[in-house]
Amino acid sequence: MKALVTGGAGFIGSHLVDHxxxxxxxxxxxxxxxxxxxxxxxxxxxxxxxxxDVCNEKFMQQILQExxxxxxxFLAAVASVADSIERPAETHMVNHTAVFRMLEYIxxxxxxxxxxxxxxxxxVYGNLPELPKREDSRVDPVSPYAIDKYATExxxxxxxxxxxxxxxxxRFFNVYGPRQNPASPYSGVLSILTDCFKQQRPFTxxxxxxxxxxxVYVKDVIQAIWLITTSGVKHEVFNIANGVETSLNDIxxxxxxxxxxxxxxxxxxxxxxxxxxxxxxxxxxxxxxxxRNWSLKQGLAQYWEGVSHAASRS
Numbered sequence: 375m376k377a378l379v380t381g382g383a384g385f386i387g388s389h390l391v392d393h394x395x396x397x398x399x400x401x402x403x404x405x406x407x408x409x410x411x412x413x414x415x416x417x418x419x420x421x422x423x424x425x426x427d428v429c430n431e432k433f434m435q436q437i438l439q440e441x442x443x444x445x446x447x448f449l450a451a452v453a454s455v456a457d458s459i460e461r462p463a464e465t466h467m468v469n470h471t472a473v474f475r476m477l478e479y480i481x482x483x484x485x486x487x488x489x490x491x492x493x494x495x496x497x498v499y500g501n502l503p504e505l506p507k508r509e510d511s512r513v514d515p516v517s518p519y520a521i522d523k524y525a526t527e528x529x530x531x532x533x534x535x536x537x538x539x540x541x542x543x544x545r546f547f548n549v550y551g552p553r554q555n556p557a558s559p560y561s562g563v564l565s566i567l568t569d570c571f572k573q574q575r576p577f578t579x580x581x582x583x584x585x586x587x588x589x590v591y592v593k594d595v596i597q598a599i600w601l602i603t604t605s606g607v608k609h610e611v612f613n614i615a616n617g618v619e620t621s622l623n624d625i626x627x628x629x630x631x632x633x634x635x636x637x638x639x640x641x642x643x644x645x646x647x648x649x650x651x652x653x654x655x656x657x658x659x660x661x662x663x664x665x666r667n668w669s670l671k672q673g674l675a676q677y678w679e680g681v682s683h684a685a686s687r688s
Contacts (some may be wrong), residue, residue, distance in 0.1 A: 383410030550594030
């Protein structure tokens with residue numbers, strides 16, 4: 375069996391590559407390193423890496439034809455709301471057009487695949503008041519990034535049904551864990567926060583800290599993806615989250631307890647296009663057999679322990 379992982383040198387992608395190899399699959403990675411890092415990938419014969427952009431249509435068609443993957447995981451994305459507001463056309467090419475072109479080539483070439491999994495985002499739900507967010511909740515995407523994610527997942531699911539391609543979509547909530555790059559403008563708040571604790575420098579808090587998120591440790595995310603792959607479900611969308619709503623202020627307090635350090639805070643105005651509250655209903659995933667193995671406190675403690683050990687070795 376062979377899997378193609380776009381964005382496979384990135385934070386979540388590299389963890390997925392590790393898991394796929396552990397499950398006995400050969401893996402093909404396509405990544406232009408705009409967000410990823412080759413250091414996230416161990417050199418091994420089961421993994422082949424192409425340093426290329428998913429927007430290169432000719433190249434992606436060639437890879438599909440030559441590698442003939444059984445599973446395709448589309449994780450490549452410009453994952454920054456702010457960047458999508460600054461560069462809507464460029465981000466649309468990655469977050470929508472590249473996915474459409476791949477599906478169209480699969481359709482026209484009659485490629486036999488077992489699953490095409492597209493990674494969407496909790497951003498599609500926007501600021502509508504209904505909580506927790508279910509997969510069938512109303513959506514209100516408020517940024518080009520969120521609009522692209524929602525439009526693309528609808529395209530992926532409809533294309534799958536129309537042309538008998540086994541497609542599925544997942545909506546990531548706030549994923550955190552090792553290999554997030556705090557220096558990246560695309561990085562999640564917890565990796566930036568972790569770096570501030572590590573460097574003992576001030577953390578910039580946008581807004582008043584009452585904004586909430588559903589934080590999920592990367593190991594639980596990979597468990598969920600593999601569960602969806604092995605279950606054989608198709609033409610459906612799943613929330614991948616922890617199912618717990620936590621404010622940024624509570625995160626700060628918890629992390630100070632874990633690290634034993636007090637963090638200086640610089641307050642700034644809230645950011646354009648940012649969602650105020652977010653938490654998932656994960657019943658659909660649980661019904662597949664998903665188990666939450668990592669509470670936020672456990673995940674943060676594990677994350678901090680890894681960061682601390684790395685710092686002590688350097």
